Amino acid sequence: MVGAEVKSMLGEAAGKLGLSGRQGGQAAGAEAPREEEKVEVTALRNRAGESRSPYVRGHMNNPVAWQIFGDEAIELAKKENKLLFISIGYSACHWCHVMEKESFENDEVAAILNKDFIPIKIDREERPDIDRIYMNFVQATTGSGGWPLNVFVTPTLEPVFGGTYWHGPNSNTPQLELEDHVDFLGILSKLSTAWREQEARCRQDSAQILQQLKDFAAEGTLGGAPKTTGSTPPAAGLDLDVLDEAYQHLVSTFDTTNSGFGAAPKFPTPSKLSFLLRLPHFPQPVLDVVGAEEVKSAHFMALSTLRAMARGGIHDHIGHGFSRYSVTADWSLPHFEKMLYDNAQLLHVYLDAFLGLPKPDPELLGVVLDLAAYLTSVPIAREGGGFYSSQDADSFYRRGDKETREGAYYVWTARELETLLPGTSDIVSAFFGVDTHGNVAPSHDVHDEFIDQNVLRIASTPAQLATQFGISETEVVDAIKSAKGTLRAHREAERVVPNLDDKIICAWNGIAIGALARTGSSLRTVDPVVSQQCLNSAIAAARFVRKEMYDESTKILKRVWREGPGETEGFADDYAFLVEGLLELYEATFEDEWVRWADELQGEFYFSSFIPILAPIALLPLGF
Template sequence: MAAHRRGVDVEGQGIGHALKGQDRLGQNLKVEEEKPQKLVLSNRAGESRSPYVRAHSANPVAWQIWGDEAIALAKRENRLLFVSIGYSACHWCHVMERESFENEEVAAILNDSFIPVKVDREERPDIDRIYMNFVQATTGSGGWPLNVFVTPDLEPVFGGTYWPGPNSNTTPYEDQVDFLGILNKLSTVWREQEDRCRQDSAQILKQLKDFAAEGTFGDRLGEGGEGLEIELLEEAHHHFASTFDKVNGGFGSAPKFPTPSKLSFLLRLGQYPQVVQDIVGESECQVAENMAISTLRKMARGGIRDHIGNGFARYSVTADWSLPHFEKMLYDNAQLLHIYLDAFLLSRDAEFLGVVYDIGEYLTTTLAHDAGGFYSSEDADSFYKKGDAEKREGAFYVWTKRELENVLGPQSEPILSAFYNVSSHGNVAPENDAHDEFIDQNVLAIVSNPSSLSSTFGVKEEEVVRIIKEGKAALRAHREKERVRPALDDKIVVSWNGIAIGALARTAAVIKGFDPEKSSRFLAAAVKAASFIRDELYDKETKILYRVWREGRGETQGFADDYAFLIDGLIDLYESTFDESWLRWADDLQQSQINLFYDTHGTGGFFSTASSAPHIILRLKDGMDTSEPSTNGISASNLYRLSSLLNSPAYALKAKETTTSFESEIIQYPWLFASFMPSIVAAHLGIKSIVVSGNGRGEAKIRAFAKQPRGALGTFARLEGGGTTASWLRERNSLLTDFGRDGRTRILVCENGTCREEDPGEVEEEEGGEGGAAAAVAAVLQETNTKSEAVAVVAKAESGEKEEQRPVREGGDAKLQP
């Protein structure tokens, strides 16, 4: 929203000015008399189910739990609340805890003058969004930990992110105020100028509300939308091209994030109908794909990827992806699974298939809950070895050259050191090592390939591949045995699980033809996760989701993003299994999302929170893409897809209203709303939907759909034949009531407002000449004698060395296999 981009003018409003050295506050004011009985707070963090909040239970700070009691306490004592928001995998959250929240002097001031409250942003994204809007608007930046002082009425007074604690060795930036100074001055300001604080905070909140509504005034419900033309995709592409890092991939400079929403937009651009390519330009569409492919390749070989284990870190401190912040998040890896799958389908490059397998393994092993569902994250910090007293960032992942020598031996170590850029003095620049944690340490990143190493060391290329493969296994075994794994945040969050369910379901459908065993495992994990959420986090009577499971269902009901991402995942799961129960549940959830969050009386679109949510001072609509795609962008896509599958004009109308509710902002900054672009295209060109009934020849159509990279919105449904077969979909979609009941294979294709039946015989011929990504990889696998050799081929490509082109017999024709 607009508040993310504009600074609220607080010049002269007192609080920020006071904290920059105004020590003359209240010289002529009378200080309130001390209360007869001093309030003594106790630390209640251990009562929370959140691993992040619980981790603060030993702090001398008397943390309270967000909710009625803490707010009532602040009102009764007339104190400011100090609301500190973070998450388990946040490195700087841990730094601030060590420097400040474990400090007795800091704790004394917080306990005596404030009501300190710890909040897990992953449990309460609603609270996080509100106060992040305030901090970004008043300081021009944001991040975590997010620390905000608020009145007993929850209106924000002053906030920021990390503040150095007493005796901090972190280099402060210009004009940065230390945390003790902030606490002392805020307690004085509130005691001596409470009325001014309340007036200022009320004014700032009003401005935030105005900014949040900006961009929608004048686009009343059911109106507008004419300005959302396909040319917006061209504008977004030009912006991404202008900020693209041609050397390292990605966009802008350090720090550098994976930005899955941008990469998805670039990969999809060339997959839209020809009309879109004509407007954007075919060469521009190819450039877009190349930007995404280049970025994904650089990331896959960079330090942001865990080359010994699995998965990707959240972001890179450096522009070349060489040094990550080491936390690993479910939402990043689930989105990247979608992206790398699309990259593989477009490029047929086995290196990307290796990454797909890598992420799939990470989700279904490290982050998998035994009963179903996926955990939230792994921490950035850990103990380097058992018995250490202090955690270090990246300790689980970095290596000294001496360690490689000891683990690998004199024959293998030089090759792996050259392959992974390992040196005796480490490969982390001092300017990127604020706490001297990486002295002589190496973050592994691929900088060579087996062919070059073969020439350098005079060893056959096949031997180099073997040494690298066995060396990785040895390093992993050593890491698992000797090091302490980072803490696991074992919350199961519905929204992020929805992304993972969809990504695994799509992956399973793609690899089914050439790796049925892995496909079955990935699909089983997706089904198990969906079933767990339905059983544990869904009230079947009220049709309401709950956001978090940990040691039981949490109390917080789901937010709009929980519904949006889960619906998206369930549609993908339906199109991979054709189990109508998933589509039916998606339909129920969509109706619940509309009832709870839709702005029926305003401009349309979904609020992040329900109108009945307690302690919400600002209802926001999530429009821009961030580290996750926009809730409203995904919701619009869901509505269009469901409107196609269920023949629901009402859903299509809601999709259009949702998109047009952000019209002014999308027109102004289309690159910030990439997740809306498929819906903008759908509004102009419609959605292609395919329905197959019966068995046999329709299977080719199903396989072809599964292997399509994501582009324009489209849907696929399958109906069993036979007049006695019960089908919820036939009942829900009146167009399909009698379709295929005669048991024959029938294929119905609808697009551009018309439907036609295809001749199944033509489909059979199409199947005989089938190529595509799956067939290409099948050919690679067929050229090896065993499954392990097939994995070696993929590992070789993953290491950065492409297979040479060779003719492959496929459907009677010789084709080149990359």
């Protein structure tokens, strides 16, 4: 197994670096510190404020002297022969904020980073190419990945050591019960010592790991892909057995109790749901291979998962949209960040589910309308066209607070409902599973942010509540509908809205354009008003991208826009998703400009040598 081999190599390297225990000290057989020429050391200043990225700019007041990734920072690392500390994250990332509070706002951490390293902060949504390279390294060498992604690299950008979240000084996050656990201060100290005293060994170990990763990638085994043998090239077209294998894999991971796939944390995985929903519509040879009963099972798995998510805490029942994922297997407790790309993909999937049933389903239609409302209104919809990237999970619980809390904008106490909903609070509390002492288990509240708080989720049906309270179903439905309006008005008036990442990403806008175009076309007879809103929003976004993010003379897209187009050119996903969105927009409007532009983008992307294409680590030089 790739993971086991490379993890073993990392373990050996970590041992040599002194990272396998709590105590420092020079390792046995360590090199004597080399005599170095005196180099004038530059006094670093925090340059995060020079970035257009809201995520990077959010670190402008850290004592860490963050640098901007580029030639200047790399040359400085070479000149002073220092490791670069590259920290990659994004605005809506909860654990990125936790690590900032624990470590990057800590003076002791900052002193070491500023003295012994060149610290660089990167927005992964702006530079997915850099993120991909170092995520490949961390996943292959540790067996897992995520954000924040933190990597120590040589002045020639070769990764030496990496990981995700590390505990900071005085952290109240539960520590790992491991004897060899080292916190971030310990890691900084040991990496600094290792580079100073064992630089040659650090470079050698890094080169060895990278070479093996390149070999695995060349063999097609990086990430577990099977090696091909023999001289016969693979046949053209898709092997139908692959579709059956995909179905069998989803069956084996399906949660028969809570729906969805795998255990906690649980993600919506729109691509899996889309595959299952569309399986019955594949050509007959596919159905023959997969099987008729299996196709029915695929449809059931998709629909049950979509309903479970729609009723769970991952769905914002008072506002609109879905959070990124659920901490719990039953979809009850989300990480509260909301991402444009998640909600745009989910609109595609819920629309597929609604259109695929023989009779209209009010629940699925309600979710389609909810997602359409989320994408076409503030804060995600930009006035004048385009869609912003995400909303943070964390916000201030009350105005004037100095510390943010996760989910503060979305959770409720039983007392709040009693005060705001006189006469109907019992009904509404029963419907949304509200408890006097809160409905978040202490085991999921590591920072004590959810004491007595409730995440709203559908815990009962109007029919059950009508029987329980001795009233009609109509009265129950009216009470819940009225309560939603009251709670939303209170939330918007009294609470502090989570921060918005207001950069516009081409690829994600392409997904949203396509989803809204399809929705607008499909709902013309169901809800003409919403239909037109969706089409107008999709058209405005497409025009914005063409005007602000596309160079008509060079035919090049820009990856992001914020206060003007960014410097990074579009990647493969930017072209692919925008082309797909434009084709959906053409099919919804039959306006030739969209299909002509899609054809232009497609041709330029595939046949022009200057378009940057994401590649695996084996194919990308580390001196990009």
